[in-house]
Amino acid sequence: MNKFKYLKISKNKQIRYLCNNYKEKTYIIFLHGFMSNIEGEKPKAIFKYAKKNNFGFLAPEYSGHGKSTGTFIKGNISKWSEEVKITIKKVVKKNKFILVGSSMGAWLSLNQFKYFKEQIIGFLGIGSAPEFLENLMWKKFTKKMKNETIKKGIYNLKHGDYEYPITYQLIKDGRKNKILNKKIKSCISVTLIHGGKDEVVPTSYSRKILRLFTKANKKLIIIKNGDHSLSNKHGLKRILLELNKITSNIV
Template sequence: MNKFKYIKVLNNRQIRYLSKEYKDNLYIVFLHGFMSNIEGEKPQTIFKFAKKNKLGFLALEYSGHGKSSGKFIKGNITKWSKEVEALIKKVVKKNNFILVGSSMGAWLSLNQFKYFKGQIKGFLGIGSAPEFLQNLMWKKFTKNMKNETIKKGIYNLKHGNYEYPITYQLIKDGRKNKILNKKIKSKINVTMIHGSKDEVVPTSYSRKVLKLFTKANKKLVIIKNGDHSLSSKRGIKKILLELDKITSNVA
């Protein structure tokens, strides 16, 4: 079993993370999705890939996720993006890195370009979901759901077998983190992978992300019959294949 570590950042938030550290190597930074953690198939397999290829690696659980401290309902995109920034500064330091963002992790990844533009040498998105709070949640809420969220400050959204506590502050903070109207001029390889049967985030979101990059070498990979998480053997195989292409192209 991989050894998880803990580090205190930003007002003593205890963040759990997984890393393989090198002094001068290229790193892979994996950012998980909404209410997820770093024990899943994707972070674990990508960690093995990094070790095998002698690449540095960092994956972290944002506050309120997994075994990191804090309450989920106190978190938001701004807070989680700052935690990612803090961990990259502490673990990756000045090394170059490739971002791998799954679902909400792709949104947090896009937020890192304003801090580490020169260090980011590639970006791989998996079922990317920037601005999902407004566009895929709030806009689909009924009037009653919206009223309850505003009045009580929270709405417990049932989706499949899960229940998501959606706070009004989370929705409002999401609006402050608009990214789809920005332009990113990094000359890097950007690959978006999306399942054709993703019932959570439409494939159009991956296309929207690609449009942000004006000078990148861009690629969209649609996995036939693939779901949102792409954690199946076929999905993981494709993710590693595309990740290998990106890492191999970094000089």
């Protein structure tokens, strides 16, 4: 595994990232999920795939995540999307690239289409979760939870073994980043993979994304017993197989 690097994007903000530089090659960009990082099985497997097949690779870690600087509760979709954009401009430069977005990473990926229309030549979504803050969190909050979030500015949401600090500013910013009512006219390959037993994000979210792409060569794959992360051996194998199909179409 290559050493992680850091990119200073403002006076007091450093983003950690993993990359494999190629001057004139197509890049694969992996965007991780909410409260995740770039040390998981998916970025490792995709990094390895990129190296083996001579693709450039980039996986940025958003502020407040992993070992990037910043406080998680100060982050939001707008800030994280902007950090991704800056990192792409700095590392990938003018090269073409394929976006691979996991969960919230798919939402951040969709936000990149407004900046890099011509450079994006493929998109692979894994358990995609656009607009999850409003639809899968806020709308399911009880009145008491909503009142606490508004009053204190934060609510610590327990989910399984995890606790997610959900700030009111994060919820409000999510509303400014609605993507499911837009249309993306890129003529690219779009593949969405979703676990049939995903208990975090319904498969309908992947179907909604497919509707955004009016001219793409698109498909949805539901992995029968797959969970949300699809980080097990079977899930990773399928992700790499579908990624390979996208890269085969463009090389």
